[in-house]
Amino acid sequence: MKKRLFWKLFALIVLGSISLMMVAHWLIVHTEQKMSFISPLHQQTLRDYAREAEQYYQQGDMATLTQFLARVSDEEQTWVAVVESDLTPIAGTTLLPSYKERFTLGRDVSWKIHLYFKENPVMDVTFEDGNTHFLILLPQHMRPGTYWPATSVLMQIFLPILLMSLISIVIYRHVMQPLRQLQHAAKQVAEGDFSIRLKPRLGNRSDEIATLAETFDSMAEHIGRLIQNQRHLTADLSHEMRTILTRIELALGQTENNKEHIQALDRIRTEVQQMRRMVEDTLTLAWLDGESPQLQTDEMDLTELIDSVVEDARFEFPTREIALTIPDYAPVSHCSDRVLGHAIENVLRNALYHTPEGGTVSVQLRQAETEYLILITDQGPGVAEKHLEDIFKPFFRLKRQNQSTYKGFGIGLSLAKRQVEALGGRIYASNIASQGLQITVTLPLPVVYVKQN
Template sequence: MLNVKRRLFWKLCITFTAGVVALFYLLDFLAVKAEDSMSQIAQKHRDQLLAWAAEAETLFNAGDNAELDRWLAQLQQSEQLQAAVVQFESTLISGGQLEPERYTGFNFGRNVAWPVHLYFDFNPVMEIPFGDGQTSFLVGLPAYMRPGDLWYSTKITLQLILPMVLLAVLSLLVYSHIMRPISQLRRATNAFSHGDFSVRVRTLLGGRNDELADLADTFDYMAQRIGDQIVNQRHLIADLSHELRTPLTRLDIAVDSLNSRPSTENIARVSRESQHIRRLVEDTLTLAWLDNERPRLELEGLDLVDLIDVILEDARFEFPGRLINTALPATARIEQTCHRAVGQALENIIRNALRFTADGGAVQVTLETVGEYYRIYVQDQGPGVPEHQLAQIFQPFFRGDSARLSNHKSFGLGLALAQRQVHIVGGDIVARNAPKGGLCVTIGLPRDGHSAAMGLLGQAK
């Protein structure tokens, strides 16, 4: 198996190693084939040599040695070669006579079918035996019949030009394999820098699985996160600007009234609007921090029941006209979680339920253990939320129908903050309309908070 952290290295190593070995084998194969084919005398030249031998054999068999000498002299002069007709006869000196075929032929020249060594500096003598087996026609191979005229240029091609071309092709393939994803990353980076936050690279690489694919995954995650941050910040700034207009207008009116007619009522109005604006800005900054950063959690153990009791005590003081009913176990211990995030999330959800419950109404808070999670149910007696808006209530500055807002003022940030805070501790949160009316928000918190939070952060990387 390839090393996970060096997949590209092994891929290039295997490619170059296999490519170079294959190149050496191919060059050797081509060199042997080329040398063998170029060492053979051309067929037309073989036919010419055989024709000369046939003419010499005809004259020899006719017994006309003078005519044979004249013909050989003419051949040597016209072709600028040496030629002769010779006989071979073996004499037994000692030992037994071996097979007769061992003693036939002159055996000092080369057969016309044999390859001619391309590295010889001299032309070889060719031997063509006559029919009697004891006489042969010997002729020095003419220069124009010598094979291998292109051998040196062929050798340079095989040893220099062809390796350079093949290595250049191999380098081009490797370069293309490396540069294709890099070029796609460069184009994606340029597009991202010009505002195209939807650009992604990994899908363009197909089934590729190496360091460059990991880089593409990292880029896609970065593009997703930064793009979401930029879009969220733009929406948040636009929504905040819109939300600030009304309290700022009321503040301007109160200040003008205070300047023209100072009164305790106007001073209280200025103070109230200032606090309103401060809370709005603080909640917005907290939401932006949770959306854009990966908060470093201060992990500690806590008893969820004790935490809920403290939050409910404050809630009863703030909303004395509402009832809070509870169904809580004696204890619900969570190890290694963030006390601040859990507390703020629960407080926002409970306060939100109390705001939407009219005086004399009741909010039900229930805590159950379900597998590895604690499930907290917070149900109010408000007007509920239209089904098509349930998925939107965790969005910043979202406000439901006017019926749900008729009895209070809201920034639309409480549930958005609660969702972010629950998520950073590895929990989940959903909302649904209760069968008998009102909204029920369910918060799931892992009993082993540290493991869940680490798993969540690991997925984000």
């Protein structure tokens, strides 16, 4: 059957609506019935009045009876009377004994009172002789159904709301439970678990949601195969390129003794080294993007790490100055010295590449209220405002007149961004007023430092 979910919901709503009307009708009728009778206490009061009047009547004490009836009338603010009835058939007719036994001049105190009539009924308590009746217009305070109008509104409005809420909850759970499982499964897929399967968790469902689960399982399996193939391809590519680069380096080492080709060989070696660095950075970038590894495992001194990176950069770029401003101690937790060191190295190397010979690159470490700030400022030409975010994209390179002197491939800053963000930090670029580009790296302070601040 097509549209199984539609027919399920349709049947549930129809049956629920019918049940709602039946339950509401039964409750209203039942409640009205229960509220239509005089309370037992008031019934007994009326019977007591009648018994006392009957006692005076049987004793023939009409004066006391008259006083009693007047007192009851005053106390109850109503009409009261004692009446004799003499049913005399005429024209040769007779009365049925059962009719004569049931005959009253008013309503019995045990009868139901109509809640929709404005006038109060006359109540009748028959004396033992069967011909004398104690009649009283039902006092207003004894009339049943005082709360019936409010009860009627409550049952006609809030009872349907309550029952429809229950039906809505059933529908919601029937639909949302598999959707929550789908959400959980999608989260697991996003975290890299492609073995998750949703259809077995739905039991014997065979509606549209079950079809969606089957489609999701097929998608997860397909994506898992693609990711696995990509990993194998990346590993194979890495192995093959590293092997080729190693052979080229070995061949260069064997031919460097030939003085005639020394300049060309130096250029080849430089390009090979750049290619090796590009391959390693690209693989690291792909690893960070695809695997989402847990890197926040180390505790270290940020000052020592920056000082070590700067010393290596000074050796690699002897024609540039590096002005270092760092505190004596800057502890960080939930970090990775290898990953963070690589990120700072890439940013610093980029600054040194774009600073002319004899120029100065500034490296500062500051402590803010909740984070560390690493400021690396070069003396290069800067970057147009529209490209300040683009420089962190893989393989993005600005065209410059001295492009031939820059050895990068546009991987360093994008890799640094992924590395810093994987450690819970941020990285962004801004132009400084004089000349050059400033890249800011932020890292969260340890929790103890934040509390102290």
